[in-house]
Structures are given as structure tokens and as C-alpha cells.
Amino acid sequence: MKTFFLIHFTFLFIFYTLSAYSQSAKEIVEKMDKKMRGETIQVDMEMEIVRPRFTRTIGIKSWGKGKDYSMILITSPARDKGTSFLKRQKEIWNWVPTIERTIKLPPSMMSQSWMGSDFTNDDLVKESSVIDDYEHSILRTEKFNDFDCYLIQMIPKPEAAVVFGKILVWITKDSFVELKVENYDEYGSLVSTIKASEIKKMDDREIPTLLEMVPADKPGQKTILKYNIVLFNRPLEDNFFTVQSMKDLK
Structure with a gap:
């Protein structure tokens, strides 16, 4: 009889644990990524x-x-105005108008600072994929800034060319908004923390409009991204994302 109750209790524990995480970690990350x-x-x-x-x-x-195309244009200050970056599938390009030169960035530059900020080239052009390049697992659920969140661990796949050795992500359970990210190096030391706040309706959805990146080992240093306008799902042709187009952006 004791054995029966032990087995029954174990079954119920496993059942309710699986029910609590009815979505896989990868599915949660996919929903977060699709929303943003x-x-x-x-x-x-x-x-x-x-x-x-x-x-x-x-x-x-x-x-x-999608995941294959992105373009970035610097609009100010004057000395950097017109500088642009292009990701087209696996190729990353940089147009520097002051020297009228297009530079193809090698993978080794993905971990370098972007425009002197605390973000890397990879952070901005998203050369790596949070979905395809990592194995995901739910560590637990917990509150962050009064939001119920999934705490998800992302470990890079052996063949992935990524910057960090581990990433922890806090994603809200009700709306799949990414509120916090901790980036770790291959030795398990914290490299940087990103916190998202000021959730507002942008176009057809509510997203964080303020991101603050703080490096772990540089006191008094941080980088803040503020979204002023965000438009989703407007038509963009593949041929917009070309080396020639990046020279003509306004």
C-alpha cells in the first residue's frame, strides 16, 4: 500500500510539473522573438x-x-550620419560615407563594440539566432519587476558561432515580453546585463521601449536604447537589403 501511494504521488508530482511548463522553453523564446x-x-x-x-x-x-535581413542607418551626430550596416543572410557589411568605402565584417568582429557602445555588432545586426543557435531550458518561474516570468537558460550549440557561453532570459508568462537578459562568458562569469522597461503600445502590440545595457566590470558605464517609433509587418522587399541600398538610405 505504501508503495502504491508513493508511485501515485510521484505520478501526480510529475504531471503537475509538466502542466506548469506546458510550453517548451524553445516555444516561449520563439513567441518572444516573434513579438519583438x-x-x-x-x-x-x-x-x-x-x-x-x-x-x-x-x-x-x-x-x-525575418532572421536573414536587417539594415541600420546612423542619422546623427553629423560626423557619423550616413554610416550604415547591412545583414544579408550570413554576410555583414558596413558602409562608411566619410571614406566612401564598403567593408565586409568577418565573424571575428561580431563580439566587438558597436559604435563605441556596450552592445556588440552581433547584438545590433543579430547575426546569431536566439532560436537556432542555442539549446533552451526552463530553470524556474519567478517574479521580476512584479511580472510573473519564465527564467530560461540558453546554452550555445557546439557548432554555433556565438559571443556568449550562456544566456539567462526573463520572459513574462502572460505576454512573452523579454524583461531581463544576463550574458555570461564561457567560464561562467557575468559579462553584461540588459533590462527592459517602459512597456508601451507600439503599432499593434505592447513592447518594452527602453533597454539598458550594463557591463559587469565597468563601473559608471552603460548604454541605453530608446524606441521612439516602431512599425511591424509593413512590406519590405528582399532587394531593399543590398549593398547598393545601404549607400542611399535617408
């Missing part, structure tokens, strides 16, 4: 680079289509 990316996305934003001795603001426009 859409079929296409167009963004007008500002980046504020904060350092102990100065603050610098960059105006940015960006366009994205």
Missing part, C-alpha cells in the same frame, strides 16, 4: 552611450525582415 521582430520591423530610436566622463547620443533608423 514581426514579419518585418522598422524602428526609429536613440542610443545613449554613458561613460564616467561623457555622454554621447546616436540617432538610429533600422529595418528588419
Whole structure:
């Protein structure tokens, strides 16, 4: 009889545990990614680079289509205006108008700082995929900023060319909004933290409109992204994302 109750209790525990996580970690990340990316996305934003001795603001426009295409244009300050970046499938390009030169970025540059900020080239052009390049698991559920969240661990696949050795992501259970990200190196040390806030309705959905990236080992340093306008699912042709187009953006 004791054995029967033990087996019965174990079965119920497993059943309710599986019910609590009726969605897989990968499905949750896919829903989060789809919400923030859409079929296409167009963004007008500002980046504020904060350092102990100065603050610098960059105006940015960006366009994205699916996972394979993205374009970024610097609109200010004047010295950087017209600089653009293109991701077309696995190729990354940079147009520098001051020297009238197009540069193809090698994979080794993906971990380098983007425009002197705390974001990497990979963060901005999304060369790696949070869905395809990682194995996902739900560690637990917990509250963050009064939101019930899934805490999901992402470990890169052996063949993936990614920057970090582990990523922890807090995603809201009700609306699949990414609220916090912790990036770790291959030795398990915290590299940086991204916190998202100021959730507002942008176009047809509610998303965070303020992202703050804070490096773990650089006191007084951070980078803030503020979304001013976000448009989802507007038509964008594949031929918009070309090396020639990046020279003509306005």
C-alpha cells in the first residue's frame, strides 16, 4: 500500500510539473522573438552611450525582415550620419560615407563594440539566432519587476558561432515580453546585463521601449536604447537589403 501511494504521488508530482511548463522553453523564446521582430520591423530610436566622463547620443533608423535581413542607418551626430550596416543572410557589411568605402565584417568582429557602445555588432545586426543557435531550458518561474516570468537558460550549440557561453532570459508568462537578459562568458562569469522597461503600445502590440545595457566590470558605464517609433509587418522587399541600398538610405 505504501508503495502504491508513493508511485501515485510521484505520478501526480510529475504531471503537475509538466502542466506548469506546458510550453517548451524553445516555444516561449520563439513567441518572444516573434513579438519583438514581426514579419518585418522598422524602428526609429536613440542610443545613449554613458561613460564616467561623457555622454554621447546616436540617432538610429533600422529595418528588419525575418532572421536573414536587417539594415541600420546612423542619422546623427553629423560626423557619423550616413554610416550604415547591412545583414544579408550570413554576410555583414558596413558602409562608411566619410571614406566612401564598403567593408565586409568577418565573424571575428561580431563580439566587438558597436559604435563605441556596450552592445556588440552581433547584438545590433543579430547575426546569431536566439532560436537556432542555442539549446533552451526552463530553470524556474519567478517574479521580476512584479511580472510573473519564465527564467530560461540558453546554452550555445557546439557548432554555433556565438559571443556568449550562456544566456539567462526573463520572459513574462502572460505576454512573452523579454524583461531581463544576463550574458555570461564561457567560464561562467557575468559579462553584461540588459533590462527592459517602459512597456508601451507600439503599432499593434505592447513592447518594452527602453533597454539598458550594463557591463559587469565597468563601473559608471552603460548604454541605453530608446524606441521612439516602431512599425511591424509593413512590406519590405528582399532587394531593399543590398549593398547598393545601404549607400542611399535617408
